[in-house]
Amino acid sequence: MRVQQSLATVFVGREAEVEALVSCGRSAVAGRGAVVLVEGEAGIGKTTLLGAAAQQFSQLGLQVRASAARELQQDVPFAAMAGWLVTGEVRPGADSDPIRMLLDGADQAGDAAATHEFALAELLLEQISAWCADQPVALMLDDVHWADRSSLAVLHRLSILAERLPLVLVLATRPFTADPAFAVLTATLTARAASTIRLGALPDAAAATMVREMMGSAPPPALLRQVAGAYGHPLHITELVATSLLDPVGERSDTAARPAGSLAEAIWRRVESLSRSTRDLLPMAAALGPKVDVSELAAVLDGHLMEVWSAVTEATEAGLLTMVDSEIVFRHDLIRHVLADRLPTSLRSDLLRRAGLVLQTTGAPIERIAYYLTIGGRELDSASLQWLLSVSDALIVRAPELAMRLLTRIVDTGGLDTATRAGLIRMRTRALLWNGRAEQAEATLRVALRHRPEHADDPGLRWLLAHVCHAQGRLAEAVEVAETALSTLDLSDSDAARFLGLCALDNFFLERFAAAEQAGRRAVDLGRQSDNSLATGYGLMALGAVRYTQGYLAEAVEISTESLTVLEDGAGSDQIDPYVLYAHCLIELDRPAAALEALETAIGHNRRTRGVYLAPNLMAEARLFLLNGRWDEAIEACRACLEVPDVLGYAPVAHSVMALIGLHRGAPPPGDALDPDDRLGTAGYGYMHPWVTALVHETHGNPVPALRLLLETYEDLAGGMSASTLHYILPDIARLAFDAGDEEAMGVAWAAAEELVSKQSTASRSGIAQLCRGLAEKDPDAIFAAAREFARCDWPLYEAQAYEDGAIVLAAGDRGADARDALESAVQLYTRLGASWDIARAVARVRRYGIRRGVRGPRNRPKTGWASLTETERAVAVQVADGCSNADIAAQMFLSRRTVQSHVSSILAKLGVRSRREIAASRPSATR
Numbered sequence: 001m002r003v004q005q006s007l008a009t010v011f012v013g014r015e016a017e018v019e020a021l022v023s024c025g026r027s028a029v030a031g032r033g034a035v036v037l038v039e040g041e042a043g044i045g046k047t048t049l050l051g052a053a054a055q056q057f058s059q060l061g062l063q064v065r066a067s068a069a070r071e072l073q074q075d076v077p078f079a080a081m082a083g084w085l086v087t088g089e090v091r092p093g094a095d096s097d098p099i100r101m102l103l104d105g106a107d108q109a110g111d112a113a114a115t116h117e118f119a120l121a122e123l124l125l126e127q128i129s130a131w132c133a134d135q136p137v138a139l140m141l142d143d144v145h146w147a148d149r150s151s152l153a154v155l156h157r158l159s160i161l162a163e164r165l166p167l168v169l170v171l172a173t174r175p176f177t178a179d180p181a182f183a184v185l186t187a188t189l190t191a192r193a194a195s196t197i198r199l200g201a202l203p204d205a206a207a208a209t210m211v212r213e214m215m216g217s218a219p220p221p222a223l224l225r226q227v228a229g230a231y232g233h234p235l236h237i238t239e240l241v242a243t244s245l246l247d248p249v250g251e252r253s254d255t256a257a258r259p260a261g262s263l264a265e266a267i268w269r270r271v272e273s274l275s276r277s278t279r280d281l282l283p284m285a286a287a288l289g290p291k292v293d294v295s296e297l298a299a300v301l302d303g304h305l306m307e308v309w310s311a312v313t314e315a316t317e318a319g320l321l322t323m324v325d326s327e328i329v330f331r332h333d334l335i336r337h338v339l340a341d342r343l344p345t346s347l348r349s350d351l352l353r354r355a356g357l358v359l360q361t362t363g364a365p366i367e368r369i370a371y372y373l374t375i376g377g378r379e380l381d382s383a384s385l386q387w388l389l390s391v392s393d394a395l396i397v398r399a400p401e402l403a404m405r406l407l408t409r410i411v412d413t414g415g416l417d418t419a420t421r422a423g424l425i426r427m428r429t430r431a432l433l434w435n436g437r438a439e440q441a442e443a444t445l446r447v448a449l450r451h452r453p454e455h456a457d458d459p460g461l462r463w464l465l466a467h468v469c470h471a472q473g474r475l476a477e478a479v480e481v482a483e484t485a486l487s488t489l490d491l492s493d494s495d496a497a498r499f500l501g502l503c504a505l506d507n508f509f510l511e512r513f514a515a516a517e518q519a520g521r522r523a524v525d526l527g528r529q530s531d532n533s534l535a536t537g538y539g540l541m542a543l544g545a546v547r548y549t550q551g552y553l554a555e556a557v558e559i560s561t562e563s564l565t566v567l568e569d570g571a572g573s574d575q576i577d578p579y580v581l582y583a584h585c586l587i588e589l590d591r592p593a594a595a596l597e598a599l600e601t602a603i604g605h606n607r608r609t610r611g612v613y614l615a616p617n618l619m620a621e622a623r624l625f626l627l628n629g630r631w632d633e634a635i636e637a638c639r640a641c642l643e644v645p646d647v648l649g650y651a652p653v654a655h656s657v658m659a660l661i662g663l664h665r666g667a668p669p670p671g672d673a674l675d676p677d678d679r680l681g682t683a684g685y686g687y688m689h690p691w692v693t694a695l696v697h698e699t700h701g702n703p704v705p706a707l708r709l710l711l712e713t714y715e716d717l718a719g720g721m722s723a724s725t726l727h728y729i730l731p732d733i734a735r736l737a738f739d740a741g742d743e744e745a746m747g748v749a750w751a752a753a754e755e756l757v758s759k760q761s762t763a764s765r766s767g768i769a770q771l772c773r774g775l776a777e778k779d780p781d782a783i784f785a786a787a788r789e790f791a792r793c794d795w796p797l798y799e800a801q802a803y804e805d806g807a808i809v810l811a812a813g814d815r816g817a818d819a820r821d822a823l824e825s826a827v828q829l830y831t832r833l834g835a836s837w838d839i840a841r842a843v844a845r846v847r848r849y850g851i852r853r854g855v856r857g858p859r860n861r862p863k864t865g866w867a868s869l870t871e872t873e874r875a876v877a878v879q880v881a882d883g884c885s886n887a888d889i890a891a892q893m894f895l896s897r898r899t900v901q902s903h904v905s906s907i908l909a910k911l912g913v914r915s916r917r918e919i920a921a922s923r924p925s926a927t928r
Helices: 003-010 015-029 046-060 080-083 096-103 109-114 117-134 149-164 180-191 202-214 221-226 234-244 263-272 276-287 294-301 307-319 331-338 345-361 368-374 380-399 398-409 416-435 438-451 459-471 476-489 493-509 513-529 533-550 554-569 580-588 591-611 613-629 633-644 652-666 680-684 687-697 701-716 727-739 742-758 763-777 778-792 794-813 815-832 836-847 869-880 885-893 898-909 918-922
Strands: 036-039 063-068 137-142 167-172 195-198 291-293 319-325 326-328
Touching: 003 263, 015 036, 015 137, 015 167, 015 195, 036 046, 046 063, 046 137, 046 493, 063 080, 063 117, 063 633, 080 109, 080 137, 109 652, 109 687, 117 137, 117 149, 117 221, 117 591, 117 885, 117 898, 137 149, 149 167, 149 180, 167 368, 221 307, 234 459, 234 613, 234 815, 263 276, 263 331, 263 513, 276 294, 276 331, 276 345, 291 294, 294 307, 294 326, 294 345, 307 319, 307 778, 307 794, 307 815, 331 885, 345 368, 345 380, 368 398, 380 398, 380 416, 398 416, 416 459, 416 633, 416 701, 438 459, 459 476, 459 493, 476 493, 493 533, 513 533, 533 580, 580 613, 591 613, 613 633, 613 652, 613 680, 633 652, 633 898, 652 680, 652 687, 680 869, 687 701, 687 727, 701 727, 701 742, 727 742, 742 763, 763 778, 763 794, 778 794, 778 815, 794 815, 794 836, 869 885, 869 918, 898 918
Parallel strands: 036 167, 036 195, 063 137, 137 167
Antiparallel strands: 291 326, 319 326
């Protein structure tokens, strides 16, 4: 008789483990997420346990999504998580969804860029949040020890987020995995007290039950004695039983006459019952990996497709293989390893090399071909080398670590000509950059330039050296490398333009504006002459950035639009961001919707290319939300900024923005805030830390040092990169100066604001100028005109401050009733923002003139209960109570799903409840 695959599905003796997982599932249904690590050696029953738990999770009402990591795909970003996306709808949106591209295996370089790990990580987390918004979710991942690094990075973040989501995350792994990335994940799970289930041997009674159910009748005593020698190992038991059911003529054999032997022997005895052609094919298929396409297998073995298919069918019926579409998968990796080990090492290596060579002509996925070439040993033949050169761009983007390993192995191949070797070094450097290993990329380049004289004058290698310095935030050194190349190498116009463009951009970041403008103009001229779009784009960005910093927004946005057009088609793999300047211009032009769209594009671009401008763009997004009063989203953007690589020093700025929001909301700055340093983040936002410090002085009742610090900050930064947004602090300077009676300081603020308006008039700039003038001249009409300008550009905090300042001027002019009306307008706006400190300050300021709010005065918001919720939280809570999903709430309130989830988490904490149903139950009758 044939051994059926159902033998492997018998599941006994794990009731306690299943119940532990089900308990976590119940917690997820109640809104409390959980992470569970299932550990056990190969064949001990981890996969079967996950299958049993999945059935229970479905009965509990969880949406179950399961996937498994594969040994062959350890170098393919996010391959371990692909199974989660197969069932149901993935993230809706664009026609070319990057997640769908991951599953479809897009093979073009441009398409591959869209699947790069840093874009997909965010998309995957967003998709998981969307699933959780619809219903509780169970995510199950088997064989995590083989997970690719990108998947492990997402699992690390997800394990931190899980407790805030209705999610149970179940990870199955073998113990004692040495991968450092996996060690980071397990350390995080340990630190967060994640549950761990360790599977051991089955008890004797369970093992006997397992045998009886597989046999369908009482097992022979001899077989039970053999099973006792399996020491409760489920896979070993399964193979022993399967072998006992086979004999040469297909009848039940006498198990008493056959020794127990090892597991490998038991597996091979099953194979011996198959035909000679199938026995010959299986070890070669096993050597090619856990997942092999049938047509590709036929091509590699140079066999007829129908003959290969016949052998595969026989092995599938014997329970050794399963079929997934046109691909064969070994039922268990232990079976595959046993069969692969039957091949001599030299034959196995030759087979893998042949697979890598043959599949180059079949249209097989380039990752699979590269994998065979990597593990096949020996040097690449000329055909394989040419194939690698032709697909390097796509391979580096789609599987950078695999590309890096392959290129590292062949870069020192003997007999290569200078140009080919230099090309391989350039490709390896790019692969290292896409892996986030800029230091190693730099070391590779410096060795090549120092120890191989034939490479010293290679412009491409020198360019990459400047690029890796730029990628590590060493901007002055990047300029030095570029200028040395310009002065010592015999460069073409195209290469010279590229180096000039980098000099221009980095000189701007170093606040060498004259040098940046000079180099930028030369880069644009030479770039256009030589049709080098990258160089032209670099130069234009530098020129536009200088004009932006100087305050000439119309010119800056015109130049940035041109650079965007140029760079969209010519940026290649460089870490330049064609959107960053355009987005910043839109923010200052009071076009928040367009600015946010540009920033989202910029953030996605930087995640795809591992661009160094990811943190700056997240910080710009936080700045936009800060101005527009979307403070919870500003905090989320700051937190995202703190989670990404930060070579340019934006983490201190993120801390300052969160501290600023906290101050306005009445909370002291956190003690773990970072001090600014001398990197780009401080240069661009140099006023943020002093601004927070000044407001801290004011909250402590020390307005004079607060005013002095802000004035000194403005004077110090007015000529640098911070000048582009330095006007944000002018209203606070004018307010503090008015209260102190410092007419000179009010004049400084007014003059600075007027100068900015003369360069570019916008609603926000006009509002600041009129506010400063109104305070200097004690003109309430000018101040209320400023409030209208701030309302027009949607700067609610500044609008509220204008009404507050108007109330003070009116109160000082003995117009008490009008002052109270203005104060109420300010308080309403502050209340919407949750700006409790501003409310208290405004009330205290008018009280000096004998004006009180009376019964309409502010009330301190309690810490718990419905009254503790902010206006936005209350609106979200009402919709949650009405049964709306996070997706519905996000659409109705124009918020991101992640922001809605953050609000829901805050609501649960403030109300002291654990589920969305309890939110509804605790809802006051007045809001029903």
